[in-house]
Amino acid sequence: MGSFNFDIDKAVSATLLVASILHKSKQKATFHKVFKILYFADRIHISKYARPILGDHYIAMEYGPVPSNIYDVLKRLRSTDKSFDLGSMADLFEINGYCIIPKQDADLEELSESEIDCIDESIKDNINLTFGQLTDKSHDAAYTAAEQNTMISYEDMAKTGGANEELISYMRVLEENSRLFG
Numbered sequence: 001m002g003s004f005n006f007d008i009d010k011a012v013s014a015t016l017l018v019a020s021i022l023h024k025s026k027q028k029a030t031f032h033k034v035f036k037i038l039y040f041a042d043r044i045h046i047s048k049y050a051r052p053i054l055g056d057h058y059i060a061m062e063y064g065p066v067p068s069n070i071y072d073v074l075k076r077l078r079s080t081d082k083s084f085d086l087g088s089m090a091d092l093f094e095i096n097g098y099c100i101i102p103k104q105d106a107d108l109e110e111l112s113e114s115e116i117d118c119i120d121e122s123i124k125d126n127i128n129l130t131f132g133q134l135t136d137k138s139h140d141a142a143y144t145a146a147e148q149n150t151m152i153s154y155e156d157m158a159k160t161g162g163a164n165e166e167l168i169s170y171m172r173v174l175e176e177n178s179r180l181f182g
Contacts, residue, residue, distance in 0.1 A: 004055040004154065004178045006069050009110045011054040014038060014119060015070055016092060016106035021123055029100040031074060032063060033126075036134040039065040041122035043142070045115060046154055047161025050171035053115045055178075058157070060146040063131075064138030068151075074100065 018037050019029035027033070042052045056067040078095040094101040108116065126134060142156035154175065158168050 006055040013106045013110035019100040019102045031098045037122045041119040043157045043161045045118040046158045047163040058152040063135045
């Protein structure tokens, strides 16, 4: 189990929202902190609503889960290789080393109320954690069930977030529908 459709607009809006709130709170929006906040928001949303926010694949990397597609976009923005066509992404983010600097506000119309609530909950729970604390916290049961540098299962994320078997069964149906009709 691990396939929902990646929604680039939703993922960009969620990333901008997290980075903006961190900046307004005088915190650095590092890749690490933003990625862990997104992971926990997705884990909360999956365990409550049987579907992720981003639809991105989280990879079990050394310092915790990383949303694969968002990471690729941000790495390309940081790169000196400008042969990639990133369209309007360069108008949304500036990347300074490993810090994400939002150039505009998130499009909240891309996110549902439940998604915004889960992002807000994750920010509240994680904004003041250090790099080490976020790393340790994100090395949860879902993370440890995956091999290093492989995809973390949505089912494991749901279980780790406290989802019951009924919700997990429903998530399997949603995931299959996403694969078939996505």
